[in-house]
Amino acid sequence: MGTYQLFKKNETYNGLYAMLLVNRLQMLYFFLIMPNILIHPYMIWVLIAVGILSQLNLFLLSKWLLTRLSSNGYNGFVQMFGKKLVRFLSFIGLFFILLKLSVITLGFSQIVQTFMLPATDTNFLVFFILLFCFYVAGKGVEHTIRFVLISFFCTFSMITFFVFFFFPPIAQLSDLYPLIPMEWKVENWKAFFLILSSYSGPEFLVFLGPWLKTNNKTFRYLCYGNALTVVEYVFLFIASLFFFGSNYLSKTQYPIINMSRYFQNPVFERIDMILLSFELFNLVFAVSLFLLLFYGASKIAFGKMSKPTSGKGLLSNVFLIFIGMVLMNELFWKSEEKQTFLLNLQIIAGSISYFLVPLVIVLVMKKEGVKKHAST
């Protein structure tokens, strides 16, 4: 298969790509189930508030991206943390990536099974999704990052369909009442962390420093990406409130997809199937990016940095991930109660990683006295 150069760096991507990366990494799986957990209309404010919090995180992130170290990739991290710590951290990172990968892939394949292929085992679907992702990831980081453009155009346009729910007779203002919380229940905390976790994803940009062209506008683009996510979340949540009403939301498992089933078109009847297929682009993009990160992290963790990257190495990694996913599917995902355990785990892990990664890096940067490199 020739020697692959998975992590080679020929060109850097500008702010637009950074914006799309932030946006698409935040819109993975959770937005499909989110209204089911948020339920109450006043959660709109929490969505917006956490969105602003996420903006702060991105600010820290952009500080790191602006340093020279970030564009050095692995060597930059080694310079900051030391070799041993980097190996240890990437070993921990493996679990975070694996968990995130599994939750989004298993979640999505379960949705596909419910709505499109009810007779198919989800393990097969996972297999096919990973097959696609292996192909994309095999093209290297550069091409995978570029794939975000396709993924964005495939998935963003489907959001616009939901405008339909903002008009009467479906939309009634009273569905949004009460606007302020009258009592704060324990479940609301779960919703809060879910939101926090849904905004996670951009922390992986930390490792993509070498491929991003950074200048003083970078933060602005990251902000745009995040703001777009906030708008999408709020938009979808309000649409689902209009469509189901706050009381029914907790009863429907996949609110967004059930809403898309209500669309009608004289040519296509099952618009939900088409939307789901388009959503697959986003999933494939994210999963391939995470596969590459996983591969990179595993190389660092097991001290194989000196060896060249190869297709075989990636394949064996993908195979390992596949086995891990099938195990998780069989042990956890297929039974509803254990599935919530895995979901909760990801909710917590996502929140932690999004909160800590930029913070820790900036703190270490301060300590080490790393300076901004001259902005271009």
Next chain:
Amino acid sequence: MRLHKKICKRLILLFMTFWLSGCAPFTENKLIEEISPVTFLSISKGDKGKLTVSTIMPPLSKEKKFVMSQEVSLLKEGVQKYNLNFYQEMKSGQMRMLVISDELGRDGIMSIINVLLTDPDISPRIYLVIVKGNFDEYLESQLDKDENFDYSFYRMLKHYEEKNQGELTVVNLHEFKNLLYTPYSDPFLPVFKLEEDGVNYEGTALFKDDKLVETISSLDDRIFQLINNDHYLVVLPIQKFEIVLGHVRSKVIVDIDSSYSTMTYTVNIDTRIEEYRGEKQLFDPKQLENMKKDIETHLEKQTHELVKKMQELKVDPLQLGIQTKRPFSKPMEEKKWIEMFEKMDIKIKYNINIDPLTDANSKRQNL
């Protein structure tokens, strides 16, 4: 090396197309010749708590159609029985209507609604219809005359659903479910009566939770369309005054006082006179004014009776309870609302705006 890579890629592509095209052993067989996508199901009460499920088979192929009817205790069991009885497999993806008999409606249809909601093949847009009379027998008698009876029935419902054409109540599964499951509202469905000459629209069935409690018809149903469902009527005949109002548009303003004891329900109507066979000189502004007053009081009285009936039955299809929701206070419990609703003094007020008869005006005055 390059050749090797190319072959590998092609093999992967071939592999994927093969699996994704559905030629896989683990997907459902949906070959069009081998399935019968039914367009409707009719459910009525059978013996001893059982259900009678019937439909027209085969829905697609050009064979002689017949009515297939099964007595089952579970709805989906009916699907299985069809499959065992007929060479094609039944699929519910093309289902457009669910016809429920009114006896079954009186017993409650929650379980049936839940079956429909759980199946991702069944669209949330299927129409729910209540039928009075024996639908199976009617189908049998219709098959000889009109093979596509089911299709024309569906077209009729679809016509009146789109853009709120007025005339009749059309409710789909999603709307019914929302009214059923959200507080401060009760669902309603159209009622059709089977007569010798065909299926006739009778009125609207009001539900308390999932049980049918009352059917409103004629003028009551017209008023219901006007104040709740469509806010539009093509014609509104009022026999008492020998007058027909046309293109009636309404706007409803509901005002509830802070103690929730009185509610003012104002209906503003814009309309014009389409036909008049009475004695009054409607070209005279004064007489027209009198006529307007008469119609207003008549409609107010009728509507008041209708609302009174709803209060007695404790059903709220008008979703009046929603008016108590406020942006900055906790919504009250549904039970409490129903208690209040029962005792509430509801004042109905109509303001009718009739276009003066301009074209014919001068002629009649000269007479």
